[in-house]
Amino acid sequence: MLDKRFADKDLPASMGETVTNQAMFWAYNKKGRLTHTGSDPGFFAVISIDLKTNIGRIVLINANIDTHDNQKLIKDLRLISENLENFVSK
DSSP states (O other): OOSOOSOGGGOOTTSOTTEEEEETTEEEETTSEEEEEEEETTEEEEEEEETTTTEEEEEEEOSOOSSTTOHHHHHHHHHHHHHHHHHHHO
16 A cells, blocks of 8 residues: 555656655655645645654644635644654754
């Protein structure tokens, strides 16, 4: 389930610039993490596992992220991510 689906030379053109490969329901990102995100109306989740340190992060939020008025929420999510990053690196 976590095996990379694509050879490095055969990555799909539609893959985002922050993603280096994909597994079933998971993405490998440039920071060396395995990530999964998802949302439903009123809910957003992100799971991230650092493959070098084996430290995982789970963020669950009761909010609509898929709306036009989500700029403050996205800013807050970035702040949460930065704080988790700083906490782990101490």
